[in-house]
Amino acid sequence: MSSGDRSSTGNVWIDTFNELIDEELDYTDRWSLNFNYKITDTLSREKKKEGWKISSRHVYASFCCSKCHHQWNSARVLVIFHYRLREKTERGHVIMRPFRQVCDACKSNGEHYEIPRFSEDKVEEILLGLLSKIKKNCYGEDYLDDGIDSSRSKVYRTKPHKSSLCEACRDGICCQDDYKDD
Ligand SMILES: [Zn+2]
Numbered sequence: 406m407s408s409g410d411r412s413s414t415g416n417v418w419i420d421t422f423n424e425l426i427d428e429e430l431d432y433t434d435r436w437s438l439n440f441n442y443k444i445t446d447t448l449s450r451e452k453k454k455e456g457w458k459i460s461s462r463h464v465y466a467s468f469c470c471s472k473c474h475h476q477w478n479s480a481r482v483l484v485i486f487h488y489r490l491r492e493k494t495e496r497g498h499v500i501m502r503p504f505r506q507v508c509d510a511c512k513s514n515g516e517h518y519e520i521p522r523f524s525e526d527k528v529e530e531i532l533l534g535l536l537s538k539i540k541k542n543c544y545g546e547d548y549l550d551d552g553i554d555s556s557r558s559k560v561y562r563t564k565p566h567k568s569s570l571c572e573a574c575r576d577g578i579c580c581q582d583d584y585k586d587d
């Protein structure tokens with residue numbers, strides 16, 4: 406490995422994103438990924454005019470309560486991305502929001518939302534899906550739907566989704582199609 410200029414941020418999402426942009430995208434635009442826990446599954450008219458697009462999907466993730474250390478898994482963790490390419494400045498921006506869940510064991514002590522944890526494989530799979538969208542919607546590349554999302558990904562068995570514990574359900578945007586584009 407000779408890539409001495411690739412600085413690691415310690416965040417698996419941002420590090421994996423930077424690596425995949427390097428490896429998968431044949432353009433000189435500089436892309437960045439940031440988190441924002443306030444974005445939703447809709448774009449205002451202004452945002453759309455500015456070129457923002459949305460991709461969202463439900464994925465498998467695990468949780469560990471920071472208070473009582475109760476652990477659980479969920480196959481229905483909503484992740485939303487807003488993304489756009491600004492051709493003038495040759496910069497691409499991605500904003501992501503993973504939706505949190507309330508610990509079932511602590512919920513009587515007030516709602517305490519925990520951030521989901523994803524395996525590195527899962528992070529890469531999700532970001533590769535996002536890159537396909539970026540290639541298609543920002544660069545006009547043909548998008549070959551090779552069925553990654555349905556056939557190749559594992560089917561995880563978890564307990565039934567409890568809407569009362571899910572931040573996306575609280576916001577009324579959870580129970581939609583598993584894969585959505587705008
Ligand atoms: Zn707890």
Ligand SMILES: [Zn+2]
Pocket residue numbers: 481566567568571572573574575579580
């Ligand atoms: Zn939900």
